[in-house]
Amino acid sequence: xxxxxxMVKELRDRTGLxxxxxxxxxNEANGDIELAIEELRKSxxxxxxxxxxxxxxxxxxxxxxxxxxxxxxxxxxNSETDFVARDDGFxxxxxxxxxxxxxxxxxxxxxxxxxxxxxxxxxLVQKIGENISVRRVSVLAADSGVVDTxxxxxxxxxxxxxxxGGDAELARDVAMHVAAVNPRxxxxxxxxxxxxxxEREIFTAQAQESGKPAEIIEKMIEGRIRKFLSENxxxxxxxxxxxxxxxxxxLKNGGAEIQTFIRFEVGEGIEKEEVDFAAExxxxxxx
Numbered sequence: 001x002x003x004x005x006x007m008v009k010e011l012r013d014r015t016g017l018x019x020x021x022x023x024x025x026x027n028e029a030n031g032d033i034e035l036a037i038e039e040l041r042k043s044x045x046x047x048x049x050x051x052x053x054x055x056x057x058x059x060x061x062x063x064x065x066x067x068x069x070x071x072x073x074x075x076x077x078n079s080e081t082d083f084v085a086r087d088d089g090f091x092x093x094x095x096x097x098x099x100x101x102x103x104x105x106x107x108x109x110x111x112x113x114x115x116x117x118x119x120x121x122x123x124l125v126q127k128i129g130e131n132i133s134v135r136r137v138s139v140l141a142a143d144s145g146v147v148d149t150x151x152x153x154x155x156x157x158x159x160x161x162x163x164x165g166g167d168a169e170l171a172r173d174v175a176m177h178v179a180a181v182n183p184r185x186x187x188x189x190x191x192x193x194x195x196x197x198x199e200r201e202i203f204t205a206q207a208q209e210s211g212k213p214a215e216i217i218e219k220m221i222e223g224r225i226r227k228f229l230s231e232n233x234x235x236x237x238x239x240x241x242x243x244x245x246x247x248x249x250x251l252k253n254g255g256a257e258i259q260t261f262i263r264f265e266v267g268e269g270i271e272k273e274e275v276d277f278a279a280e281x282x283x284x285x286x287x
Contacts, residue, residue: 070142072102075097077094093132097112140160142259148160161175170254170256187235199225
């Protein structure tokens with residue numbers, strides 16, 4: 001696969017490494033940016049890379065929670081621009097989507113939008129002139145506990161948290177922490193084994209370059225794995241409102257345990273083509 005200047009730039013932005021080093025890594029990885037990052041981490045000792053550059057879509061997230069705290073829903077609805085994401089008509093449509101998902105306890109997007117919502121979406125597209133899509137929806141129910149939500153002020157990050165025990169205020173505090181810190185899992189044992197294995201492979205390659213004895217290298221690797229797990233597990237993280245407490249200790253003090261959480265951030269995981277408007281205008285003038 002041909003390596004473009006844009007790919008080199010993205011890799012530089014995400015790793016902070018030099019252009020030639022990034023270009024070489026991309027060539028060796030046949031243009032696969034994620035693979036190039038893994039290999040660079042092994043060879044350069046780079047600790048981590050930023051997540052993929054620009055997120056794709058604009059839009060908003062919204063939540064709705066039952067008064068008794070038994071369940072809640074979160075939805076993401078996308079638009080092409082931030083301007084439309086602030087439009088009253090668009091926001092009213094998002095509210096309709098959230099209300100229907102809540103009433104039906106529906107987490108299947110196709111089933112949710114079929115019929116009246118699809119007609120409303122098409123009418124909104126006609127009126128606004130941008131594509132509008134319901135990207136995803138999730139329902140979270142509490143098992144002998146409580147669910148609550150947090151939506152960040154920009155309406156781009158929303159979290160549902162289910163606790164066993166505790167109360168809505170505690171669940172909301174934990175949801176706010178999840179929004180801010182973005183843990184990968186609730187507890188260390190929830191981390192997928194393939195992710196642990198990948199990190200171990202990277203840490204092993206880094207440690208072996210130190211030239212230290214094998215028994216020291218093994219201790220280094222295990223120490224880094226423990227740190228990786230504790231940094232990415234919700235219950236082991238320092239609570240954002242009181243770093244003297246871990247989230248696990250906060251929950252214990254409130255007589256609760258974490259069941260699970262769901263975090264939506266607008267556009268995460270979607271690739272968006274960046275348009276060079278100057279080049280586009282120049283091309284049109286030349287044509």
